[in-house]
Amino acid sequence: MTRPHIKICGLKTEGHIDTVLARGCSEVGFVHFEPSPRHLSLEDMVRLRAHVGGRALVTVVTVNADDDLLRHLMTRVRPDVLQLHGSESAARVAEVSALTGATVMKAIPVAGDADLSEIERFRPVADRILLDARAPKGARLPGGNGVRFDWGLLDALDGRDFTLSGGIAPETIEAAVRRVAPRGLDVSSGVEREPGVKDDGLIHRLFDAFEAAVEAGPLTQEDRKRRFA
Numbered sequence: 159m160t161r162p163h164i165k166i167c168g169l170k171t172e173g174h175i176d177t178v179l180a181r182g183c184s185e186v187g188f189v190h191f192e193p194s195p196r197h198l199s200l201e202d203m204v205r206l207r208a209h210v211g212g213r214a215l216v217t218v219v220t221v222n223a224d225d226d227l228l229r230h231l232m233t234r235v236r237p238d239v240l241q242l243h244g245s246e247s248a249a250r251v252a253e254v255s256a257l258t259g260a261t262v263m264k265a266i267p268v269a270g271d272a273d274l275s276e277i278e279r280f281r282p283v284a285d286r287i288l289l290d291a292r293a294p295k296g297a298r299l300p301g302g303n304g305v306r307f308d309w310g311l312l313d314a315l316d317g318r319d320f321t322l323s324g325g326i327a328p329e330t331i332e333a334a335v336r337r338v339a340p341r342g343l344d345v346s347s348g349v350e351r352e353p354g355v356k357d358d359g360l361i362h363r364l365f366d367a368f369e370a371a372v373e374a375g376p377l378t379q380e381d382r383k384r385r386f387a
């Protein structure tokens with residue numbers, strides 16, 4: 159099994175950045191979306207981006223961002239990856255890619271089988287696909303809600319084709335690693351003590367559980383049926 163890479167999203171402090179990087183996190187995410195408790199201003203992102211330096215990839219999460227905002231982000235924050243977490247069309251994803259030159263990760267909300275057909279729509283234009291749980295009805299945020307979708311929907315897919323997110327936490331990361339085996343894992347609420355507030359203890363529990371799951375290796379088909387039927 160290839161070792162999935164881990165992105166911790168919604169980081170807001172130098173201290174938590176240092177904690178996740180010390181545990182082997184290879185990508186950090188900053189959220190730029192005002193309604194979010196994880197929202198960071200451009201100035202905060204510039205400061206934290208400098209703090210990360212070359213130690214990890216830096217991703218900025220946006221929701222239906224316009225060209226002006228994207229230009230500001232690229233010239234001031236200089237993220238490696240732009241995460242498009244709104245209702246961007248495939249044509250818009252292609253435009254963002256051409257405009258910014260950044261690696262573009264498109265988030266696809268998943269609640270049922272039908273949503274997976276979106277993967278084929280975005281694969282030609284996005285550098286990366288992020289499968290996230292569809293936001294619950296009435297939620298203020300399109301992501302970062304700490305909810306999981308049925309990972310059994312992914313049984314027939316090759317995990318190397320996507321990053322998995324939505325409700326990954328110390329208690330659920332074993333199934334994410336051993337059952338889904340994605341190329342990457344994206345975690346936010348699962349390492350927070352309250353919305354927008356990361357917790358060092360939870361971060362350590364997550365990485366401990368992750369290491370144990372990688373060590374244990376993928377589940378057999380038989381195990382999948384027994385444990386997740």
Ligand SMILES: O=C(O)c1ccccc1NCC(=O)[C@H](O)[C@H](O)COP(=O)(O)O
Nearest residue numbers: 167194301302303304323324325346347
């Ligand atoms: O985190 C937010 O507040 C947020 C706001 C708007 C769009 C996306 C947002 N988060 C994206 C993520 O943190 C992750 O990519 C993903 O949704 C996982 O979240 P969680 O279920 O909380 O681990």
